[in-house]
Amino acid sequence: MGLNDLDMKHKYDSDVDNIINDFYIPVLSESCKYYRLSGFFSSSVLAVVARGMENFIKNDGKMYLICSALLPEKDIKVIEENVKNNSNVLENYLIKSLDDIEKGFVEDHVSALAWMLEKGNLKIKIAIVSDKGAGMFHQKVGILEDIEKNSISFSGSNNETASGLLYNIEDFKVFRNWEKGEKDYFEDDHDAFCKYWNDLGKQTKVLDLPDAVAQEQEATPTKVDIRLVKRNNSKAVRHGNVVYMKWLTFKNFGASGSQIINAKVIIKNLKYKLWKVYNKKLNYKFAKNNIKFKLNLKSNGVFKLKLKVYRPIK
Incomplete structure (x- = not known):
């Protein structure tokens, strides 16, 4: 046949x-x-x-x-x-x-x-x-x-x-x-x-x-120093020598219309944890010590962190 x-x-x-x-x-x-x-x-x-x-x-x-x-x-x-x-x-x-x-x-x-x-x-x-x-x-x-x-x-x-x-x-x-x-x-x-x-x-x-x-492996840092800092009387996140704003934007690729929601950075005494961070080319992993994302997840969609909206503060 x-x-x-x-x-x-x-x-x-x-x-x-x-x-x-x-x-x-x-x-x-x-x-x-x-x-x-x-x-x-x-x-x-x-x-x-x-x-x-x-x-x-x-x-x-x-x-x-x-x-x-x-x-x-x-x-x-x-x-x-x-x-x-x-x-x-x-x-x-x-x-x-x-x-x-x-x-x-x-x-x-x-x-x-x-x-x-x-x-x-x-x-x-x-x-x-x-x-x-x-x-x-x-x-x-x-x-x-x-x-x-x-x-x-x-x-x-x-x-x-x-x-x-x-x-x-x-x-x-x-x-x-x-x-x-x-x-x-x-x-x-x-x-x-x-x-x-x-x-x-x-x-x-x-x-x-x-x-x-x-x-992905080339873009994966072996050690990342991320800590909470203050800039302009506001909380921010320092990654190495660069300071970033505290609000991160997630893109929901699982829902129709690709809803955008915000995620606030909250500092906790957590164990060493890996979070996947995506840019527009491919993903790479950040080992984030003492940082947790509090998310308002809607449905069971897949979320990707857009690095380009995680902007340095000048």
């Missing part, structure tokens, strides 16, 4: 369709290449489509993923370990043969991510919006190809996460390269992926995974 033998709909809607069993698992099972643009990615998706991924990998499948820098902490950790060529990733992993893939992916999707990276079944690039605004990479396109070069593309509202497949109400359209009336739409999706994979976007910078991790 191949992709052209599957009975596919032109549109899938999770409100009425079981998009995992009706689409993802069948098409992955027949494919050997998977190209994906996704605003959000989580290894949890590997558990949800484990049966399809087992067949995909048995087909010597290769997945090429471009996503934003907003990755779950556990996924970031295994990605960093892979970039460092940590050979211990596979030593104690529960997948001992290709027939163990489905079980292994369901039981430990984070290790499954590490396993795919180590085996070469997955390559990841990070996309960063390079304009002066607070935008983020939010493309959602997928392309699958079988051994006979039959290909499909799908584009719509769905991200490559478990929640996107299981719980959200999502829809997407499917285009087949062997159907005359759909080929042009397929080519548009294919060209979109190639543009970003080759870093040809005008407002987006796409980094190879080792370069993305290296940039």
